[in-house]
Amino acid sequence: MTAYTVPSDACRRPIAIDGAGTIGRQIATAYAAGGSDVRLFDLSQSQREAAGDYVREHVGRFRTKLNPDGPRTGRATVCGSLDEAVDGAWMVVEAISEKLELKQATFALLDETADDDAILASNSSSIPTSQLVGSVRHRERVLNTHYFMLPDINAVELMSCGETDEGVITGLMEEIPHYGLAPFRVRRESDGFIFNRIWAAVKRECLMVVQEGVAAPEDVDEMWKIFTSPGIPPFRFMDQVGLDVVLDIEEHYASVRPGLPEGPRQLLKMLIDEGRLGVKSGRGFYGDPSVVRA
Numbered sequence: 001m002t003a004y005t006v007p008s009d010a011c012r013r014p015i016a017i018d019g020a021g022t023i024g025r026q027i028a029t030a031y032a033a034g035g036s037d038v039r040l041f042d043l044s045q046s047q048r049e050a051a052g053d054y055v056r057e058h059v060g061r062f063r064t065k066l067n068p069d070g071p072r073t074g075r076a077t078v079c080g081s082l083d084e085a086v087d088g089a090w091m092v093v094e095a096i097s098e099k100l101e102l103k104q105a106t107f108a109l110l111d112e113t114a115d116d117d118a119i120l121a122s123n124s125s126s127i128p129t130s131q132l133v134g135s136v137r138h139r140e141r142v143l144n145t146h147y148f149m150l151p152d153i154n155a156v157e158l159m160s161c162g163e164t165d166e167g168v169i170t171g172l173m174e175e176i177p178h179y180g181l182a183p184f185r186v187r188r189e190s191d192g193f194i195f196n197r198i199w200a201a202v203k204r205e206c207l208m209v210v211q212e213g214v215a216a217p218e219d220v221d222e223m224w225k226i227f228t229s230p231g232i233p234p235f236r237f238m239d240q241v242g243l244d245v246v247l248d249i250e251e252h253y254a255s256v257r258p259g260l261p262e263g264p265r266q267l268l269k270m271l272i273d274e275g276r277l278g279v280k281s282g283r284g285f286y287g288d289p290s291v292v293r294a
């Protein structure tokens with residue numbers, strides 16, 4: 001079996017983007033801002049041409065915002081065929097419409113047309129690549145790379161298709177920061193990516209307090225600003241509150257709202273059983289919970 005990783009000559013080869021809509025053109029601009037030549041393909045001629053214009057117009061702004069290591073910007077080429085776009089590319093990022101059958105057919109095609117050593121990445125928001133590789137021969141080079149609204153949100157979540165070569169994931173974890181992007185590894189297959197799941201829970205509860213008449217949308221927004229402005233992230237925050245107290249609160253919610261999953265309370269109980277209560281016991285989720293970095 002071929003071992004896959006980031007090809008050693010990646011810095012001299014282009015990155016291909018298949019699907020040049022809202023996010024595809026942003027991904028292309030981020031890589032061009034970091035010095036890679038990018039090739040843009042989209043089934044729609046108007047979309048691919050608009051994407052080329054977008055990259056050229058915004059590459060300077062992306063460069064300022066992402067502060068990549070590379071000393072120059074790359075060139076954006078609009079391609080009239082997928083074959084032309086992927087030829088020579090070391091990585092192909094699929095950012096076509098969120099339709100399972102379309103993406104499955106696209107990965108079968110990319111496996112045939114892309115260079116043998118190219119990494120094949122899907123930017124799907126909700127479909128794990130394990131569902132896209134049915135007709136792919138070299139699944140070891142396929143993974144999800146999930147980008148957000150660039151350049152403001154520079155996180156990229158990397159998730160294996162279940163058969164992804166470890167070298168591909170570790171290689172991208174090393175390579176992507178050179179472009180000013182912040183990679184995070186999704187440690188097992190998940191329906192929805194890390195931050196999408198967190199955001200789904202936040203959004204759901206925001207909608208509920210408004211729908212129940214508990215708060216007005218403007219109050220939620222104002223309170224959100226107050227609560228997030230100190231920049232204390234959730235696990236640091238729970239360590240400060242005390243994990244025993246957090247568990248009591250969660251138990252109360254569970255008693256008044258049947259059906260809440262037990263996993264979060266089980267995790268808290270496990271830590272509490274080990275004497276890890278957060279700042280008050282010297283250890284919580286963090287080894288030294290008193291050190292708070294915003």
Ligand SMILES: NC(=O)c1ccc[n+]([C@@H]2O[C@H](COP(=O)([O-])OP(=O)(O)OC[C@H]3O[C@@H](n4cnc5c(N)ncnc54)[C@H](O)[C@@H]3O)[C@@H](O)[C@H]2O)c1
Nearest residue numbers: 019021022023024042043044047095096097098123124125
């Ligand atoms: N918009 C976002 O903020 C965002 C964020 C993360 C992930 N995503 C994901 O990225 C993907 C693209 O989302 P988008 O918002 O850019 O959608 P979009 O509708 O703006 O763009 C999709 C593009 O794909 C093209 N396309 C469709 N079928 C194609 C094919 N077979 N070959 C080539 N091009 C094809 C369309 O012409 C269109 O230009 C989706 O999977 C979406 O879930 C989007």
